[in-house]
Amino acid sequence: MEDLWKSVLAELEVEVSKPVFLTFFKPTTLVSIEKSIATISASTQITAEYIERRYYSLIKKILDRKTKENLSLVFSSETKRAREKNESGPLFARDVKNVLSKKRPTRIRQDYTFDSLAVSESNQLAFTGALEVAKNPGVKYNPLFLYGTVGVGKTHLMNAVANMLFDEDNETTVLYLTTEEFTNEVVEAIRDKTTTQLRKKFRNVDVLLLDDIQFLGGKERVQEELFHTFNTLIDKGGQIILSSDKPPQEIRKIEKRLASRFEGGLSIDIQPPDFELRTAILLIKSQKYGLTLDVETAKIAAEKIEDTRALEGFLLKLASYLSTREDKTITEKIISLLLGKVRSETKIIHPDNIIEAVCNYFNIKPTQIKGVKRDAYLVRPRHICMYLLKEDARLTYVEIGNLLGGRDHTTVMHGVEKVGKILSDSQNANEEIMLIKRKIKEDLLQ
Template identity: 45%
Template sequence: MLQEELDGIWKSALEQLKLSVSRGTYTAYFSSSNLRSIKEVDEQRQIAEIALANAFLRENVEQRYWSIVKEAIDTVTGKKNDLVFSVDLIEKKITERLPQRHDTDGFEKIEGLFDRDLGMATEARAKRANLRPDFIFENFAVSSSNQMAWAAASAVAKSPGNTYNPLFFYGGVGVGKTHLMQAIGHTILDKEPEARIIYCAGEEFTNEVVESIRTNTTQKLKEKYRTVRGLLLDDIQFIAGKEKVQEEFFHTFNVILRNGGQVVLTSDRTPQEIDKIDDRLRTRFEAGLVIDVPQPDLELRAAILIIKARQKKLDLPDHLAPMVAEVIEHPRQLEGFLVRLQNEITVNPRVIDQELVSQLLGKQVKEVGINRILSPQDVIGIIAEYFEVTVGQMKGNRRSQPLALQRQILMFVLKHELRLPLTEIGRILGDRDHTTVMHGIDKIQNSTLANPQIQKDVGAIRKILYGKAGS
């Protein structure tokens, strides 16, 4: 069969695949694929050889997407196909088939997970609102793991003050909460250029309240915050335990909602998990939409890497993104990888290829965390061995010292090294309440500087864990 015929068959098969997988999956796994050959076995059956750009993609496509690829080729050819996956990058043919970065064929744009809207807020308006110019919906990667959060933010941006008010995002560091929050602000400013939008962190709001009380300028503070079209307040958990600040925010919150404005909040925990917060505020937070922004899955991490590489004008081939995302789980560490990559090609100019990426990943593997390598049960076993107790004792209910303290250190490590949610840590350790877990973590966090022995234990445990992860 001529290559032209093979290209036509594969182009049609790819169109079928686009209907079966997300945009991120298509871009990451299939955009660099190639139909290498089709050999007839008999009138009803043939063998189709599909070439992927590298062994990593071949293995993952074969394991995860074999059935949908077969269905697509069977549909296009009208015959039953046995599939063979190989590694073969034919750059010219792949480039010809790929939608160009400003093309509207295939998916709306090669950016894949987002639709470009050129009517973004001007830099001046964004600066006035304290918004980052790059934190817009068009730069936010969407997959099944964060689609609900993205959809909620989009709905609020289209109809601020009317849908999900307040909108409360919670999740870990670097998962996109601030990005979504600021994207809402940008969209409101696009539609309403004269609207007043304020983005600030909980710490900043706290400092302003304290300063206004000290200088007797509370009226000025009220005029600033209570007349906005949208208040975007990051890390609301920071106001916990601060009575005067909570009082001011409570009244500010009520005035904004009463005037038809929109409030968007973020936190590292749910309203129920925020300790020392006024019940009136907790009730109001929960009256809107409370939504989790989870850690990104493999598909989303690959998409994030592609987006950020393009923002940095790095020519990182799309087919290498899943390889990086498989090793590096945290979004902030993906950025660190790109900084390292940018520095490498600046000092030693070369094409970004699989060899270079593998080399850099080898250097970074100990920096990316242990949660891709060690399970929670592994960590529990290692810490139990370190303290010379049993796993059963670590998970048990005995509160005698030093066992209770050792268990709190375990909670601290599970939270900060494996980045597990409080509820998940509680479940693993005998269905403990999340408030118990939070108390234990806070105790260790507050003691690491004051108590040299705790500091020594935590440091030693981390050394053991990373030694296991790197071995």
């Protein structure tokens, strides 16, 4: 187990920055692999949650390849495991109900509940719809389709439904997957001739949560599998919750019969959080990190940071900073100091911003850059777009391929490498990229 984890860490060290590796990954250990569940331990619970949130897919990909298994990952901390060990005792001394109860579904974050979600006008409808689904799964709003840009709380609401269902009846079976993971499992099942087992896994659940459904576009075989899974779950009274960065009717290359299923329930647009909601989010989540944050200091941070995930990243940075100080008082001076270290582009660079900037620069349409034509006047902008989506938006090759008309990840890899090579040899190419990046930043600041 130790040698396996050392080999995983060796690959992670190449994939992430040195400070991230030394701070978060080096102190971790692989505790066990049992029944296709890998348990990974970090030094603190905050670190464990951070690694799970940011690097789950990367760690899973490496572990799956090395173990030749399709693993689920569970992240814990040394302090939590020590506490659980101290609390363990003779069987008769424990609550029989707790002994017999099932574990919370993997990938479901226990801290993502309805109580921990800040609510305002921007997400009120989504909150109400998700709460109704949690109270009456499979009855109303089926499927529940949540859409909006990155960091508006889609995943939080999906987890909140799962947590509420589990807390009220831990026999409820919940399966959470990203669309990329769903796709990979379907492809592997077809390759290994294990589709029967796969269907049992997907269709014998009470609640199916599928994140980032927009990446399903162009994958006909995967769409067919989801279509039949969809029908089976609905027919037997199961609940389906989907999330996307766009409404169902705007997802490209989706079969009409599947798109009609998406639109058959309740679709809700979640808007980015306003200033008041961002302040509330900081006050609520600060409790999770053991921080005493007052309203005025929270307002300072909320005014500068607009993305929800960046807000939590700021709190993590604040908690780390205070851990090195004897005086734990949070002052406006400390907030301002840390805000100075937060990148000015706290607005997330959305893939659409990059595509739009590239198209405007080369005077072409997004439909052309995503299309099948390989004319010279389109290939170069397409490669530059791939490069910027990888370098600036930090998307995976698979995600970029899905975004640009369902292209294979090897095609994207070739495009990115080609632009990188050109940039190393051509000053004009560097200036061109700089102009496009400048336009992207200007658009974000508007």
